[in-house]
Amino acid sequence: MNKILFGTAALAMSASMALAQDVVRLGTEGAYPPYNFINDAGEVDGFERALGDELCSRAELTCEWVTNDWDSIIPNLVSGNYDAIIAGMSITPEREEVVAFTQNYTPPSPSAYAATTDGIDLDTAVIAAQTGTIQSAHVATMEGATLVEYPSPDETVAAMKSGEADAVLSDKDYLIPVVEESGGAVMFVGDDVPLGGGIGMAFRQSDPELREKFDAAIQSMKDDGTLNAMIVEYLGEDSPKF
Template sequence: MKKILLGAAVMAMGAGAALAQDVVRLGTEGAYPPYNYIDDSGEVAGFERVLGDELCKRAELTCEWVTNDWDSIIPNLVSGNYDAIIAGMSITPEREEVVAFTQNYTPPSPSAFASMMDDIDLETAVIAAQTGTIQAAHVATMEGATLVEYPTPDETVAAMRSGEADAVLSDKDYLIPVVEESSDVSFVGDDVPLGGGIGMAFRQSDPELRETFDAAIQSMKDDGTLNELIVEYLGADSPKF
């Protein structure tokens, strides 16, 4: 009964939001597998594509996908280029000063260091991280380490491989395939817990739309489908609800 009533609430809120706008534009990076990436047909794919489509279905909203570079993804939300961000964005107090988050749709999961050097000293290393991420902010606090920032996660890994950086710090979920598919790259040091999980971000002036998606996320937690997606796309070892 609880699930039925919640589903009705989601549909009711979705109908209200749909009256306010015909299409909800979902902004993502399209360069952060397995969360989001561009497939061979040029379409947004990955965990967040499937999740976003299901949330829109449950909220009875028509949605379209927009890609945007990570370093300007929040400014372009605020300026109205799309209506929500669903792009592997961790919930942090600093971001909450600018945007309004839903509840998290992934639990807090660790970040990790990867390197081609077995005997690396992370405290004095040159560490690559993506610009504007919680990982870059963390490296900046590491006394003795040197932060080098790159626009995309792929570029951080490329910098490590080319010797521009000694190691890379990123979401562990992103780095697992890199390590598994490489004979010369391994995890080093301890995992680093950062952020409050990943959520959708909205303009602070759009509380009704945020609440609509928040209710849809809760419905997926309640019926277990969100955990199923996490296992399918992020792996059985990834934190679940």
């Protein structure tokens, strides 16, 4: 999912700590379908669950999943609560000052506005976005628009539906099912907004060997076409592919 660093990072851990462990811990939010969510069995599910499991298999690593709220997901990586982030996180220069990214495992995809009525003047609207995302950062630069931030993506949609906000700005992949399942009550408004440089896995800067293992696994999935097939399966035929 397309997101930006929020909050402060803790101290870096010792080099290659994760490689010395029996299990590599993958941190995700668990609240951003179709990328990641918690299913009825209480387990992490979605595109990034399937992708992460396949990458671990290709890298010959044993992995377990850890969930963490978005607003502290980078600080808790750096402080050692898990070994990697795979949570719809866009690669941005700001984040690269704190963490090390793999190559992207999704190409840059658009953000979009959704609302309950057409004809909204987005330049002067109240726009909801998730805290610490590239969408909230974008709205903050819009002269005339008012940004209202919420901790989770579901809360941004709820604010738009209740009238607390005129529109919501989020990843279009996230908003497509919201619009399709609304029966016409929610619609896309305005133009798509290109933000971010694609989504990648994030690692402590002190863990280059672990990052390189996952980077190689991502490349192997690009090379044999399985990554594109997984993008189509989970994100839809129209989602950008490699």
